[in-house]
Amino acid sequence: MTAPDWWQEVGLPPAAGRVLQHLVTHPESTAAAIADELGLTASTVERMLRALVEELLVVRVGRRPTRWSASPPRSAMDALLQRRRAQLANVELQAERLQEEYAAHLDRRFASDQFEVLDTPQRVTARYEHLLRSAQREILHLVMPPSVATSAHPERMAAQADAAARGVRFRAVYDASTFDEELSLRTARDGLAFGGEVRLSRELPMKLVLFDDAAAIMAITPADPAAGSLVVYSPPLLRVLKALFDELWEHAAPWSTEPTASQPPPDRLAIDxxxxxxxxxxxxxxxxxxxxxxxxxxxxxxxxxxxxxxxxxxxxxxxxxxxxxxxxxxxxxx
Missing domain, CATH: 1.10.10.10 (Winged helix-like DNA-binding domain superfamily/Winged helix DNA-binding domain)
Structure with missing residues (x-):
């Protein structure tokens, strides 16, 4: 991430970061001088200066012509971060209140925030994509037929590629019978293309997706995708599901799309x-x-x-x- 992009993390556009950095090393600059130096339009610089003034990061130091200087960066940034923390604390409070209302009004089979029942394919897809974009370390799949999807999901594959690009590791164990479906084989190959790891096993006990140690989605009835899915948030159960995946992964056969050469073995005890x-x-x-x-x-x-x-x-x-x-x-x- 470049220095101007860093400002997006505190809610300011990259151009505002460029303007502030310029003022740090060029105090008492005019808006016109800033625009010329940075190659920005005058209107853009004016907008960025207004945003920086609101955050107390720059101050006006003259009026004829109007000139600008950066506030002392350390104290100004400390104050900005304090305001952002207070805003985030308020957001967290509102999220808790929304969760309470959600639990009170949603017709679920479990009166607990440790589980969630998704009773339609649309809800399953929405929750999967939300957890996919939230994952930080790894996503683990147990895949077995029948497939929930009837066609490819390019948006989901793009989101998986984005997650892999930011360092999320993908591992999947496919039931061997899954590859009777062309779509499942294509999905596995797409996963390998963006750096995922695939192994094959037989008679998997369940369909499962694990997102870090935060959540898991499992089919309520593996043979009937329309029966819905269960989202698990319970830490003890997540640890059990992770141990199950690790055991199946350890004993599964690695698979890749790398071609295998067919060469005559030197003797009866060897095989190509x-x-x-x-x-x-x-x-x-x-x-x-x-x-x-x-x-x-x-x-x-x-x-x-x-x-x-x-x-x-x-x-x-x-x-x-x-x-x-x-x-x-x-x-x-x-």
């Missing part, structure tokens, strides 16, 4: 990377079509890889292939 990926996804219960979409290859290629691996192992069925591939160490530790 692409064949290993196919076996891992097959062990997760993914269908051939979904594996092909994930790897960016044809369904026939997937079937040929499975057939070739079966021939090498002397296995006839997929179950036998999975067992012998696990014994050979081709599926990892799990």
């Amino acid at each position: 990377p692409r064949s290993a990926r196919v076996l891992q996804f097959m062990a997760l219960g993914m269908k051939d079509d979904a594996i092909a979409r994930v790897l960016g290859v044809s369904r026939r290629t997937v079937q040929q890889i499975v057939s070739d691996v079966g021939t090498r192992l002397g296995a006839r069925t997929r179950f036998q292939i999975a067992l012998q591939a696990q014994a050979a160490g081709w599926l990892g530790e799990e």
Whole structure:
């Protein structure tokens, strides 16, 4: 953030910061001189001076012609910050009053500020986007079918990209069956594109989104997205949900869109990377079509890889292939 932009944090436009900085080093300047020096219009400088006078940051020191100087910065800024703190304290008080009215009039199933029921897709989307923009450290997803969305949300993806740009970490565990849906696969790829991390698992226990340690959204009935969602604010329950995510993340299979080369293994105990990926996804219960979409290859290629691996192992069925591939160490530790 540049020096002029810093002034936005205290409610002043960047141009006001430029004018004040100029007056700090050029006391008793006229508005015309400020405009010439900074390349601003006369009307803009006049507006900025009025704003700075209201905040007691500059003073008039002459009238013929009118000249301006900066107030002592330390004391002037201390006074400004005190006023902003008082304003924020009043906002906090009003927020508490609004929360009390909200709790009193909203028809919720839980008479507590530790939970909130969102009974329409519009409310779920609005709360998700609010929590997304408020997140500071990390956002964690457990994704399983059926998908709530029927089409892509470019606004949501843009908001996720903005959050990633400000340092928020995204991690997601997708149920392998989710990639039977083209939209879910596209969403996962979009997440990887802005720096998110994706892993695959099978038979996830729930749909879940965790925002820092502040809130979580979980589907009330995972199989029925229309049944609504529950927002959790309870710190003990959030810690339990975070521990659940960490456990699932630890045992999930990493996934990326990086291409995997198919090279002949040197011996029977080795396997090329692409064949290993196919076996891992097959062990997760993914269908051939979904594996092909994930790897960016044809369904026939997937079937040929499975057939070739079966021939090498002397296995006839997929179950036998999975067992012998696990014994050979081709599926990892799990």
